[in-house]
Amino acid sequence: MLVYKAVLFLVICLIGTCKRFPSYMNKCYRNDNTTKTCLIEAVYKLKANFKRGIPEFGLPPMNPLILPQVSLENNDSFNAVFRNVEIFYLDELIIQDIDFNLNKNEFETKLIFPKLRIKSNYHIKGHILFFQLDGNGPADGNFTNVEVETKLQGRRYQKKGREYIKFFKMEVKEHVSKADFKFDGLFKDNLELTRQMNEIVNENIDELLLELQPAIHVAIEQTVLGLIARIFEKFSIQELFLD
Structure with missing residues (x-):
């Protein structure tokens, strides 16, 4: 569940930059036959610094990445709040493809994470997998071969004589080979019933993820678009890319 939101938080690494670049980074040319290769190389250079964080880009340490709170809601039937979220192994990502079309204001990525681990404190209340739940406590999730595809759509606007992009729409596709x-x-106070319920959850993990998919996508869109907006509201296209 949280894996998609956490992974897609990394999208800001792929397109974000700043006026003062780190010494190990190069700006990419826009709409050039080297743009894709340059962006991929840039992400791998960023990845090497995930553990310490990248303050030049406003990115916190990302192994683990710590999020204060993540919420999932599915209509009125289900609500889950995860606090003190820790996400491990984000720095092991593999880039399958990156495409940034500035003419259409579109940005697409295909990423694979060989493994991810997410720890948190949770509170779940609602109906899921034919059960009515109301519990809280520590949660631990392990994921194998997480594939994520994203497509963001933006529009241009002018500010102080410079062009900016505002991203307003995002499409997400994801697949997890294995999750536990x-x-x-x-x-509460029933360890055996909790153990049995965990077994049921893991035996029906595909159905669980499918049932929560609408809520997961809403959480992803709100979070990632908000993060990207901070960068592109501050920096113009001219500042982000070379002509």
Whole structure:
């Protein structure tokens, strides 16, 4: 669940930059036959610094990446809040493809994460997998071969004689080859029922992820678009790319 939101947080690394570049970074030319190769190389250079963070870009340490809170809601039937979220192994990402079309204001990525681990404190209340849940406690999730595709659509606007991009729409596709969850405290004071429920969750993990997919996508869009907006509201196209 949280894996998609956490992974897509990394999209800002692929397109974000700043007026004062780190010494190990180069700006990419826009709409050039070297742009894709340059962007891929830039991401791998950024990846090498995920552990310490990249203050020049306003990015915190990302192994683990720490998020104060992540929320998932599916209509009125389900609500989950995850606090003190820690995401491990983001720096092991593999880039399959990057495409930034400035003429159409479109940005697309295809990423693979061989493994991810997410730890948090959760509170879940609602109906899921034919069960009514109301529990809280530590949660631990492990994911294998997480594939994520994103497509962002933006529009141009002028500010102080410079061109900026505002991203307003995002499409997400994802696939997890294997996932395993452990939720302590699903049923208060009943360790055996909690153990059995964890078994049921993991035996039906594909159905669980599919059932929560609409809520996951809303959380991703709100978070990632908000993060990207901060960068592109501050820096113009002329500042982000070479002519």
